[in-house]
Amino acid sequence: MDSIIFGDNQFFGINHVSEDKAQALAERFKDVRAILDVVDTAYDCGIRAFMFNTHDRVAEVCDHFRANPQRYKDIRLYPSMPYAHKYANAVNEKGMIGALNEFLFADRTARQAFSTLVRGGWSVINRDMVSIMGLLVDAEMRMFRGLNIKAIFLQNIVTDLLLGLEAKDVFRAFAEHVRTTYGVDPAFNTMNMPRLVEFLDECGISNPIVCSSINKAGYFMSPGAEKYEETLCSSSFRPIAMSVLASGAIPAEEAIDYVCGLPNLQGIVFGASSKAHIIETRELILSRWKEGMLARTGS
Amino acid sequence: MLRGAIIGLGRMGLTHFSILNSHPDVRVAAVCDTHAFVRKNAEQYLGVKAFSDYEEMLAEPDLDFAVVATPTAKHKEAVQCALRHKLHVFVEKPFTLNPQEGSELLSLLQGADLINQVGYVVRFNDVFMQVKKVLDSRAMGELISFRIEMNGPTVLHDSKSSWRSKVDAGGGCLYDFASHAVDLVNYLIGPPDKVTGTVFRSIHSARVEDAVCTTYLYTTGLWGNFMVNWSDASYRKPMYRFEVLGRNGKLIADSHSYKAFFTQKPTFDGFVAGWNQRHITDFAKPVRFYLRGFEFTRQLDYFVDCMQGKSQCGVSSFASALETDRVIARIRDNAQGERRGEKWIA
Numbered sequence: 001m002d003s004i005i006f007g008d009n010q011f012f013g014i015n016h017v018s019e020d021k022a023q024a025l026a027e028r029f030k031d032v033r034a035i036l037d038v039v040d041t042a043y044d045c046g047i048r049a050f051m052f053n054t055h056d057r058v059a060e061v062c063d064h065f066r067a068n069p070q071r072y073k074d075i076r077l078y079p080s081m082p083y084a085h086k087y088a089n090a091v092n093e094k095g096m097i098g099a100l101n102e103f104l105f106a107d108r109t110a111r112q113a114f115s116t117l118v119r120g121g122w123s124v125i126n127r128d129m130v131s132i133m134g135l136l137v138d139a140e141m142r143m144f145r146g147l148n149i150k151a152i153f154l155q156n157i158v159t160d161l162l163l164g165l166e167a168k169d170v171f172r173a174f175a176e177h178v179r180t181t182y183g184v185d186p187a188f189n190t191m192n193m194p195r196l197v198e199f200l201d202e203c204g205i206s207n208p209i210v211c212s213s214i215n216k217a218g219y220f221m222s223p224g225a226e227k228y229e230e231t232l233c234s235s236s237f238r239p240i241a242m243s244v245l246a247s248g249a250i251p252a253e254e255a256i257d258y259v260c261g262l263p264n265l266q267g268i269v270f271g272a273s274s275k276a277h278i279i280e281t282r283e284l285i286l287s288r289w290k291e292g293m294l295a296r297t298g299s
Numbered sequence: 300m301l302r303g304a305i306i307g308l309g310r311m312g313l314t315h316f317s318i319l320n321s322h323p324d325v326r327v328a329a330v331c332d333t334h335a336f337v338r339k340n341a342e343q344y345l346g347v348k349a350f351s352d353y354e355e356m357l358a359e360p361d362l363d364f365a366v367v368a369t370p371t372a373k374h375k376e377a378v379q380c381a382l383r384h385k386l387h388v389f390v391e392k393p394f395t396l397n398p399q400e401g402s403e404l405l406s407l408l409q410g411a412d413l414i415n416q417v418g419y420v421v422r423f424n425d426v427f428m429q430v431k432k433v434l435d436s437r438a439m440g441e442l443i444s445f446r447i448e449m450n451g452p453t454v455l456h457d458s459k460s461s462w463r464s465k466v467d468a469g470g471g472c473l474y475d476f477a478s479h480a481v482d483l484v485n486y487l488i489g490p491p492d493k494v495t496g497t498v499f500r501s502i503h504s505a506r507v508e509d510a511v512c513t514t515y516l517y518t519t520g521l522w523g524n525f526m527v528n529w530s531d532a533s534y535r536k537p538m539y540r541f542e543v544l545g546r547n548g549k550l551i552a553d554s555h556s557y558k559a560f561f562t563q564k565p566t567f568d569g570f571v572a573g574w575n576q577r578h579i580t581d582f583a584k585p586v587r588f589y590l591r592g593f594e595f596t597r598q599l600d601y602f603v604d605c606m607q608g609k610s611q612c613g614v615s616s617f618a619s620a621l622e623t624d625r626v627i628a629r630i631r632d633n634a635q636g637e638r639r640g641e642k643w644i645a
Contacts, residue, residue, distance in 0.1 A: 013535050014535070018555055019538060019540075022535070026535065095309070095461055097334060098460055127336075128339070128340055128343060129340045129344050157590070160317070160588075160589060160590045161313065161590060162317075163317070163321070164316070164317025164320050164590055165313070165316060165317045165320060165344075166320060166345070166346070167344050169343075169344050170344060191589035191590075192588055192589055195321070195588065217580050218585060219580045219583065220585075222585045222586050222587060222588055222589040223585055223587045225585075246580055247580070249580040249581075
């Protein structure tokens with residue numbers, strides 16, 4: 001498990017606090033070269049672990065990694081899937097079944113489509129949620145083929161939707177599919193960490209990787225920061241913190257001090273767009289974790 | 300324990316199912332959907348009874364409430380059926396296809412002690428709730444003008460299969476998307492006394508409008524620009540922008556933050572003369588369960604609280620949503636009138 005993972009929200013114009021900042025990010029990262037420049041900066045600062053959502057743009061980033069194997073020989077990727085807005089827009093347009101068909105059968109060569117058809121039945125309507133989930137994971141994972149994958153994350157909208165629905169079999173099937181097909185650990189992004197940890201335990205998914213917003217502002221921490229702190233103390237799972245800076249609402253030093261003081265944390269996902277910020281945040285994390293977490297995890 | 304049924308298990312139906320199911324005092328007992336695929340999976344993986352006919356489902360004993368999340372054209376019949384069975388009702392927005400249908404439903408509520416709510420979720424957004432407080436304080440003085448914009452990438456192709464591309468089903472930008480903006484203005488400012496200069500424009504859709512532009516006029520002299528477009532690919536997701544100017548101040552808001560300018564220091568805490576900026580992180584309180592936004596949980600928890608008698612009901616009630624339907628109808632009438640009167644439009 002990597003203690004520092006570089007996140008990608010900033011590349012897709014995501015900022016949870018300000019739509020103006022989000023717009024500025026969307027303008028800045030309008031082409032893939034701008035994204036790669038930041039990825040290169042992070043890599044050259046010593047960061048090797050990257051979380052990528054399965055946005056169409058990320059497929060181009062992955063093409064670049066494959067085309068330059070020497071440059072990125074130590075890179076470790078943590079895909080997070082699916083990029084939810086891609087699905088939401090398709091569902092609006094084609095309905096749920098039309099959208100599922102599109103994602104399973106879109107952009108394939110005839111041979112790949114044939115193989116999916118054979119495995120998937122001729123249409124989603126003959127299938128059940130669990131087998132469709134496996135096919136969707138495979139469809140999303142195609143962009144990462146040949147790259148070094150460390151864990152596969154279920155994106156938070158899907159995780160939390162299924163959590164509320166208590167779809168235990170779907171969680172178990174995801175975990176199983178990721179382990180057997182890709183040989184890596186299943187991981188989950190969530191906005192409801194305490195509830196999810198308890199639920200995954202009921203599902204029998206042991207020692208899961210759970211990534212959630214953890215920040216001093218208590219932002220995006222449902223049902224509340226105290227419950228998060230309690231869960232961190234008591235549960236056997238591998239917690240990762242994201243949104244530690246709460247999209248800039250907390251000064252970096254204060255923010256990192258808070259998360260690094262929490263028990264059992266295994267890693268931090270952070271995103272930044274400038275070299276100065278990347279270096280500052282990485283060094284802050286390393287220095288605050290020197291005695292604590294880094295010693296425990298040995299990384 | 301409150302037991303509920305959900306009619307229509309599309310994107311919103313599933314979202315409501317998930318949020319309600321996570322509530323400690325609620326159990327989703329049954330669902331209804333036209334697709335056999337959805338019914339089969341709901342029974343197999345979600346542990347609920349699934350029906351193809353909601354009349355049959357709502358006749359089940361021990362139900363307390365129904366959530367109606369069908370295409371808009373089906374709202375009236377489904378809500379009628381739920382009220383016949385004496386169920387509390389949460390129905391997705393917009394309420395109905397026209398004010399006539401809404402009035403009929405409202406009359407069915409007479410004498411019945413049933414909670415009724417329409418899914419105008421923006422009324423539960425942290426920022427807009429704060430904006431409402433600022434406006435209600437009258438710190439900005441007499442209102443001069445406002446502007447509401449809502450843009451998103453919801454429809455970027457002509458879709459023949461979706462109900463959203465059919466006016467009769469409740470499709471089109473005005474009903475399905477702009478209704479949120481209409482309701483937001485009703486909530487923050489109040490319904491207009493007149494709408495004028497309405498333009499509907501198709502961008503990708505062959506049969507419905509993709510953009511709506513209109514002007515609101517009020518007898519006080521206040522006027523507002525209303526501009527909504529669901530076919531703007533430059534946006535990642537639907538975004539609101541609301542700007543209002545008063546004699547003593549100005550306020551600019553989106554779903555994540557707002558800034559307010561006052562000529563003099565207002566009486567409420569923390570604000571100064573000049574510009575004041577507030578981000579959602581400054582005041583948002585966590586919800587017990589988060590899915591897609593704080594407001595989605597907050598609106599359903601409010602519905603549950605009302606059923607349990609813990610909250611005074613009334614926010615986004617049928618009566619309130621009927622007012623929104625009335626403004627929607629006037630915008631539609633005005634667009635048709637403008638088109639008839641002005642031959643120059645393409």
